[in-house]
Amino acid sequence: MATLKITQIKGVVGAKKNQKDSLRSLGLKRIGDVVEKEDRPEFLGMIQAVSHLVEVEEVN
Template sequence: MATFKVTQIKSEIGGKHMHRETLRSLGLKRIGHSVVKEDRPEFRGMVRTVAHLVTVEEVD
């Protein structure tokens, strides 16, 4: 199954509560932190919610 790497590039400070919770659900803890997730609809939705705070790269 395909995977993608999500990296937090902006701070969650001053953001909405749900955006902070979404970052935590993805496993992101600080700026520059990256996690690798499976390419599933649940994770795509979470990434779309916080797209202004993260970057996404496809990983093989």
């Protein structure tokens, strides 16, 4: 199964509550934080909600 490398590139000031919650659930706390998550529908939904705040790369 593929792994996604998620990097937060923008801050959450002014973001909606659901976007802040999605970032926190992904494990991102501040700009520059990087996490690796499995390519699963739960994570893809959270990423879609904050797509303007994060950068996603696929890692094999």
